[in-house]
Amino acid sequence: xxxxxxxxxxxxxxxxxxxxxxxxxxxxxxxxxxxxxxxxxxxxxxxxxxxxxxxxxxxxxxxxxxxxxxxxxxxxxxxxxxxxxxxxxxxxxxxxxxxxxxxxxxxxxxxxxxxxxxxxxxxxxxxxxxxxxxxxxxxxxxxxxxxxxxxxxxxxxxxxxxxxxxxxxxxxxxxxxxxxxxxxxxxxxxxxxxxxxxxxxxxxxxxxxxxxxxxxxxxxxxxxxxxxxxxxxxxxxxxxxxxxxxxxxxxxxxxxxxxxxxxxxxxxxxxxxxxx
Amino acid sequence: xxxxxxxxxxxxxxxxxxxxxxxxxxxxxxxxxxxxxxxxxxxxxxxxxxxxxxxxxxxxxxxxxxxxxxxxxxxxxxxxxxxxxxxxxxxxxxxxxxxxxxxxxxxxxxxxxxxxxxxxxxxxxxxxxxxxxxxxxxxxxxxxxxxxxxxxxxxxxxxxxxxxxxxxxxxxxxxxxxxxxxxxxxxxxxxxxxxxxxxxxxxxxxxxxxxxxxxxxxxxxxxxxxxxxxxxxxxxxxxxxxxxxxxxxxxxxxxxxxx
Numbered sequence: 251x252x253x254x255x256x257x258x259x260x261x262x263x264x265x266x267x268x269x270x271x272x273x274x275x276x277x278x279x280x281x282x283x284x285x286x287x288x289x290x291x292x293x294x295x296x297x298x299x300x301x302x303x304x305x306x307x308x309x310x311x312x313x314x315x316x317x318x319x320x321x322x323x324x325x326x327x328x329x330x331x332x333x334x335x336x337x338x339x340x341x342x343x344x345x346x347x348x349x350x351x352x353x354x355x356x357x358x359x360x361x362x363x364x365x366x367x368x369x370x371x372x373x374x375x376x377x378x379x380x381x382x383x384x385x386x387x388x389x390x391x392x393x394x395x396x397x398x399x400x401x402x403x404x405x406x407x408x409x410x411x412x413x414x415x416x417x418x419x420x421x422x423x424x425x426x427x428x429x430x431x432x433x434x435x436x437x438x439x440x441x442x443x444x445x446x447x448x449x450x451x452x453x454x455x456x457x458x459x460x461x462x463x464x465x466x467x468x469x470x471x472x473x474x475x476x477x478x479x480x481x482x483x484x485x486x487x488x489x490x491x492x493x494x495x496x497x498x499x500x501x502x503x504x505x506x507x508x509x510x511x512x513x514x515x516x517x518x519x520x521x522x523x524x525x526x
Numbered sequence: 527x528x529x530x531x532x533x534x535x536x537x538x539x540x541x542x543x544x545x546x547x548x549x550x551x552x553x554x555x556x557x558x559x560x561x562x563x564x565x566x567x568x569x570x571x572x573x574x575x576x577x578x579x580x581x582x583x584x585x586x587x588x589x590x591x592x593x594x595x596x597x598x599x600x601x602x603x604x605x606x607x608x609x610x611x612x613x614x615x616x617x618x619x620x621x622x623x624x625x626x627x628x629x630x631x632x633x634x635x636x637x638x639x640x641x642x643x644x645x646x647x648x649x650x651x652x653x654x655x656x657x658x659x660x661x662x663x664x665x666x667x668x669x670x671x672x673x674x675x676x677x678x679x680x681x682x683x684x685x686x687x688x689x690x691x692x693x694x695x696x697x698x699x700x701x702x703x704x705x706x707x708x709x710x711x712x713x714x715x716x717x718x719x720x721x722x723x724x725x726x727x728x729x730x731x732x733x734x735x736x737x738x739x740x741x742x743x744x745x746x747x748x749x750x751x752x753x754x755x756x757x758x759x760x761x762x763x764x765x766x767x768x769x770x771x772x773x774x775x776x777x778x779x780x781x782x783x784x785x
Binding site: 269272273276278343361362365368369371372373375 | 574577578579580599602603606607609610611769
């Protein structure tokens with residue numbers, strides 16, 4: 251029988267652990283992976299077994315907040331595992347985590363993160379600061395780094411949120427697999443298709459019709475679709491837009507009012523008009 | 527002492543008397559189901575008494591702040607770990623209270639050499655429809671009272687918590703008469719403020735079982751509102767949202783009170 255979840259700690263000290271620590275204390279989350287410097291990087295494990303991976307995601311700031319988009323393909327080696335993967339995940343009312351890498355690990359991280367923010371707000375009776383949230387994700391990545399070294403469980407996320415203090419503004423970060431966070435002013439892209447996407451976003455931002463931050467919603471959606479489609483052109487792991495199956499990338503927008511998920515019909519309309 | 531059964535009963539009775547005296551000054555809390563959710567309300571601004579526990583669960587409590595805090599943290603911890611390992615839909619107020627909080631509070635109360643919890647709590651869980659709302663009151667000895675139908679009474683879409691039994695019962699009979707379950711927010715807010723006033727008046731006058739007259743309640747309510755802040759929170763029924771709890775600001779409520 252699994253240990254009862256409903257047990258009250260009689261010697262409760264009154265101070266709240268952070269949520270991952272609480273989960274580990276209760277044996278509900280695996281311990282942080284140990285980084286073993288002796289084991290060969292990309293050794294046996296990786297050759298024998300290819301983990302399922304999710305690919306290209308991008309995010310940039312535009313006039314209506316931050317747009318976060320991801321294609322829908324998940325692959326394992328040469329095989330397409332799934333063509334409707336959801337890589338753009340809502341963490342709370344104002345935060346999005348988009349993932350490239352191993353979904354098994356990434357979805358678990360997103361779950362831990364989502365509960366961490368809520369647990370903090372409920373126990374401490376105040377919202378966690380944006381810096382605190384950014385750090386929380388960084389810590390999860392650091393805890394996971396041992397698995398990355400063993401060739402499994404690499405996750406490279408983008409984190410987009412809206413900060414109301416001290417002044418209201420959209421904030422955008424990308425991470426490396428070890429947990430370093432990098433705040434960006436305009437755009438970020440990670441995953442196997444990201445070199446192409448970065449090229450396009452850099453070009454658009456500097457020499458396009460207008461800088462990314464000045465785009466309206468339709469223009470922003472159009473550029474996101476074009477970028478993902480370009481990435482898919484050369485990168486087999488990126489799904490881009492599936493014209494025959496009518497599968498479109500997932501696009502969400504973070505603004506002061508919260509998160510909006512764009513309807514597929516709207517994305518399809520922009521696609522028909524400006525991309526196809 | 528506890529080798530003799532009679533002494534144990536006596537010790538428990540003393541302890542009960544002591545706790546009741548400690549809780550007697552606790553300002554009332556009213557929780558009312560209405561069309562779009564559940565409203566928790568109390569007046570006062572010394573310390574927070576209404577809390578979010580999980581996506582669909584909120585709590586109001588009176589008693590010692592240290593004890594309230596321990597129970598509140600425990601409830602959040604249990605609900606959060608359950609919601610994380612299974613799903614938010616598996617977190618249920620009934621299980622939380624019946625299997626976790628109540629047994630612990632009962633044993634703390636009955637172990638006469640240890641300290642009991644000096645707290646009395648009111649929980650509510652919002653349902654898809656008003657008939658599915660659940661209200662549970664948990665006493666310091668682990669006793670649970672529900673809003674559900676019994677042989678003696680129909681199901682209630684409200685619950686009250688107060689320092690004394692008389693005060694609570696007056697609030698309950700007031701709400702029984704005044705509150706309609708399918709009402710809008712403004713009507714629920716007014717009933718909650720009046721129920722609070724009834725409860726608070728009973729605490730101040732002591733051992734009364736008389737319901738104060740309507741004009742007296744309204745006068746008292748106006749006086750209190752002029753001097754003190756409103757603390758309130760709602761659990762929204764809106765199924766498109768995961769997290770239903772929202773604390774309400776004093777300012778946004780004042781705009782809805784037409785006195």
